[in-house]
Amino acid sequence: MTINSHYYTDAKALEAEIAGFMQAIIRIPSLSSKEGSVIERMRAEMLRVGFDEVVVDPMGNLIGRIGSGPYVIALDGHADTVDTGDLSLWNRDPHSGDIEDGILYGRGASDQKGGIASAIYAGALLKKAGVPDNITLYVTATVQEEDCDGLCWQYIVNENGLRPDLVVITEPTSLRIYRGQRGRMEMEVRTAGVSCHGSAPERGVNAVYKMAGIIADIETLNEELEPREPLGKGTVTISDIRATSPSLCAVADSCTIHLDRRLTVGETEASSVAEILALPSVQAADATVTVLDYAVPSHTGLTYPTRKYYPTWDIDEDDPAVLTAKDAYKAVFGAEPETGFWTFSTNGVAIAGMHGIPSIGFGPGHEHFAHAPNEQVEIEHLVRCTAFYTALVETVARQQGE
Numbered sequence: 001m002t003i004n005s006h007y008y009t010d011a012k013a014l015e016a017e018i019a020g021f022m023q024a025i026i027r028i029p030s031l032s033s034k035e036g037s038v039i040e041r042m043r044a045e046m047l048r049v050g051f052d053e054v055v056v057d058p059m060g061n062l063i064g065r066i067g068s069g070p071y072v073i074a075l076d077g078h079a080d081t082v083d084t085g086d087l088s089l090w091n092r093d094p095h096s097g098d099i100e101d102g103i104l105y106g107r108g109a110s111d112q113k114g115g116i117a118s119a120i121y122a123g124a125l126l127k128k129a130g131v132p133d134n135i136t137l138y139v140t141a142t143v144q145e146e147d148c149d150g151l152c153w154q155y156i157v158n159e160n161g162l163r164p165d166l167v168v169i170t171e172p173t174s175l176r177i178y179r180g181q182r183g184r185m186e187m188e189v190r191t192a193g194v195s196c197h198g199s200a201p202e203r204g205v206n207a208v209y210k211m212a213g214i215i216a217d218i219e220t221l222n223e224e225l226e227p228r229e230p231l232g233k234g235t236v237t238i239s240d241i242r243a244t245s246p247s248l249c250a251v252a253d254s255c256t257i258h259l260d261r262r263l264t265v266g267e268t269e270a271s272s273v274a275e276i277l278a279l280p281s282v283q284a285a286d287a288t289v290t291v292l293d294y295a296v297p298s299h300t301g302l303t304y305p306t307r308k309y310y311p312t313w314d315i316d317e318d319d320p321a322v323l324t325a326k327d328a329y330k331a332v333f334g335a336e337p338e339t340g341f342w343t344f345s346t347n348g349v350a351i352a353g354m355h356g357i358p359s360i361g362f363g364p365g366h367e368h369f370a371h372a373p374n375e376q377v378e379i380e381h382l383v384r385c386t387a388f389y390t391a392l393v394e395t396v397a398r399q400q401g402e
Helices: 006-010 013-026 034-051 108-131 151-158 207-224 268-278 280-285 320-333 348-354 379-401
Strands: 053-056 060-069 071-078 102-103 136-144 164-171 176-180 185-194 236-244 253-261 288-291 340-343 359-361 374-377
Touching: 006 013, 006 108, 006 320, 006 379, 013 034, 013 102, 013 108, 013 253, 034 108, 034 136, 053 236, 060 102, 060 108, 060 236, 071 379, 102 108, 102 379, 108 136, 108 374, 108 379, 136 151, 136 379, 164 320, 164 348, 164 379, 176 320, 185 207, 185 268, 185 348, 207 236, 207 253, 207 268, 207 280, 253 268, 268 280, 268 288, 288 320, 320 340, 320 359, 320 379, 348 359, 374 379
Parallel strands: 071 136, 071 164, 164 359, 176 340
Antiparallel strands: 053 060, 060 136, 102 374, 176 359, 185 253, 185 288, 236 253
16 A cells, blocks of 8 residues: 555654654553553653643543643553463563564553554644644543453543543554444352262252353353344353362352353343343352452552443444544545454443443554464554544544534
8 A cells, every 4th residue: 555645654754753662661561550650651751742731640541631622532542451471472572572574572562552652643743733723632541451441431531521522442453443342241150059078968069060050051142142233242151160168078168150241232231140140050059140340459559449341332334433534544545444343342331332422443453462472563553543543633623623
């Protein structure tokens, strides 16, 4: 693809700076609730390139602002990453930030420090060119997304009072415009038994045996869930199982399974709990079903509790936010964009799913590298996203001025 737009030319001129900044933040480990050091490095970069205002809120989210117009756009990315996992599966140090053949490697390269880097440098370009008078641009580097997607934006909207007119979620989209995602929720199913000595198990009631039928029914339920357009099929899987007993020589008096439920269009917290409670094995075992809560301190020490229910969201192909994004894409690249949906979950569960804020996705990297060894992002993707974000702001400004 030959790209002749000034947006791309301006972003390309910053390629070395963008890549160098990406290396710097990849080299700073930033697990959920431990993002303080990388937030400080990102804050310093925002200040260096000329943001008008840069604050870290009480939760620890970094919020940079440029401009002061009535129409508010936010470019959002999360600063935290998952852990590196088995180091033997990596071909290099996960925090090296190595660049080879135009590809930058390291944990967080695709998921998703790259989106933040591109957003900050889009801010730099807009600051240099002059932010349109009718626009306020926020760039947010948010925290705890990997542990509890969207919690940061529950806080930003509910406590900070920031409610943008449009949000771009900068998670990896392979340079496509994304229109939503499946939701998710976390549940536990628990069976109770009666313990006794393992030498005479008939004297007790084994909670693990009571759970066995439930496990089989949940596997069947997953197979029977129907796909629904446009997001496809919801899923349910058992991701953990544990039992308790007075000793390893005793019958289990409780058994608990953890359910990871992915939600498609029309599936809700209530409907998902009801379908588990309706399973014959759950009723026969008199099992309990609980939607879990999240209450973990952020890197600042603030705890902001929530339920582990993250709603589905999607927008139509002809939604104004999508049409605007397509116009911006064509202004940069001179071609029609592809659209799609994420497989995984994002902060959009709160931004769009809970708060109904118009949102689209566009970010560097590829989803299949997320949480994987040898995570990577093309430097060219960082450049192109920087160009796109700049063009999007100016496209919105023109439309608002018409």
